[in-house]
Amino acid sequence: MPRRTEIAKLLSEKPIGTEVKVMGWVRSFRARRFLILNDGSCFQNLQVIVDFERFDEALLRKIQFHACVAVQGQLVESQGKDQEVELLAENIELLGACPADEYPLQPKRMTMEFLREHAHFRMRTLTLNAVFRMRHGLAYAIHKYFHDNGFYYLHTPIITANDAEGAGEMFHVTTLDLACVPKTEDGQVDWKQDFFERPTNLTVSGQLEAEIGALALGKVYTFGPTFRAENSNTTRHLAEFWMIEPEMAFYDIHDNQDLAEDFVKYLISFALKHYPDELTFLDQRLRNEEQHLPKDKRRPMGLIEMLEFVLAHDFVRITYTEAIERLRRSKPFKKGRFQFEPQWGADLQAEHERYLVEKEFKKPVIVRDYPQQIKAFYMRQNDDDQTVAAMDVLFPYIGEVIGGSQREERHERLQQRIQAMGIPEKELWWYLELRRFGGCPHSGFGLGFERMVQFITGMGNIRDVIPFPRTPGNAEF
RNA sequence: GCCUCCAUAGCUCAGUUGGUUAGAGCGGCGGACUGUUAAUCCGUAGGUCCCAGGUUCGAGUCCUGGUGGGGGCGCCA
Known part of the structure; x- marks a missing residue:
């Protein structure tokens, strides 16, 4: 039984004809024949060829999106056009099932907002x-x-x-009991009783x-x-x-x-x-x-x-004074398109910075x-x-x-x-x-x-x- | 902190001036298929229309409040 090899290594060294074992997560399983695996070692996937007649039906059913499997077999030159090598599966082991009817992620476009709510899964996309x-x-x-x-x-x-x-603004750091903060005689928080014996914050x-x-x-x-x-x-x-x-x-x-x-x-x-x-x-x-x-x-x-x-x-390197001058000569300013007037002494607004970078100088x-x-x-x-x-x-x-x-x-x-x-x-x-x-x-x-x-x-x-x-x-x- | 938009199936969305039984694609589930690359084809299930109240003969649709989220601005990196 060969030891596990990372997919990155297989794809770069391409040891065609050798017996290898990979572990990874299922990206897709098309036609019960083409199993696409990624193990995180590289951005590329490895295609595994599954002869479904040789495998247990119950096992094949569990090869679902983002399930984790181990596959052993021979690495061969690919017949398909989008990859150079592929793995002919001889043995497949399910390491971690991923029941598709309950798993929130799907093999399709998902919005970033949706993925943020499933942050524990989102880096699998x-x-x-x-x-x-x-x-x-x-x-x-x-x-x-x-x-x-x-x-x-x-x-x-x-x-x-x-x-x-x-x-x-800073976050306070304290070990004081917020429900019962110790006070000094004049009613102020008694920081002397806090961990550092003074107020502290996160940097x-x-x-x-x-x-x-x-x-x-x-x-x-x-x-x-x-x-x-x-x-x-x-x-x-x-x-x-x-x-x-x-x-x-x-x-x-x-x-x-x-x-x-x-x-x-x-x-x-x-x-x-x-x-x-x-x-x-x-x-x-x-x-x-x-x-x-x-x-x-x-x-x-x-x-x-x-x-x-x-x-x-x-x-481009310019002084603030020059930036203000350029902004005041600009089309958007003359046409009244800026929400804030570029004025010496006031900070540059986001709209001013965007104009300088995206329009004036590009x-x-x-x-x-x-x-x-x-x-x-x-x-x-x-x-x-x-x-x-x-x-x-x-x-x-x-x-x-x-x-x-x-x-x-x-x-x-x-x-x-x-x-x-x-x-x-x-x-x-x-x-x-x-x-x-x-x-x-x-x-x-x-x-x-x-x-x-x-x-x-x-x-x-x-x-x-x-x-x-x-x-x-x-x-x- | 201010302004603004959105919330309908697991996901992405449609749903007409308020009208009867709420739709699609994808995904799921069942089936077909041994060279696919977002596979394809057939079938099928799936809904507290965000929550609470109001207007109305009638609300997914209008109004008020709430909750959650997006975007813009401010503050900055």
């Missing part, structure tokens, strides 16, 4: 299968890119007492801690879960998402932009090179989806074509030097005293994929900003000390992992590129 293989590949590519470029992977804390980052960013790393190791990056308790209901937001945050000593805002562009392009080229089967499928899927849309709502390019296009062109755009009043306290003030060295990388369809900045390394300036913005200075004592003791110019950015996966897979909703999405009111799986 072709689309989610392709997405999560890609997600893995990109996670690997991220580590590889940074490792190959001399970065160190820094693990920043998930539980933090830092309340000053200002990146968003909204590892950036401030990454800066500690950068000022010792030179180039570091974080890659971990991040939490935002915002009541955001969009196709681009999650309450729990994964963020990549490189932080580099001696990098200014231009070095930062160079890195961001090179990094993102590396991820795209990695996907194109290593996941052609998945991308071809996702490309076709997107075409099929868009057939239901009116022509003007469809994407101008297919998925793969768009990825190649992004790789082939330099990202490629990714990096906007830098934003007004300081709309950006975070730690961003470095420019010499004009009005703007800060912030940058956002804007992509078609998903908008802001990266936000970053050169950090304010001058102690007095940073302290002034913290005071001006009313942030409790006491909590940031260690952050300020980084500027007093051996500080240096440094920069970094945050990339939303799921948004990148969304862009590369063409998925419209961010909930379909993370296995177990956390959104307001939803934590079932």
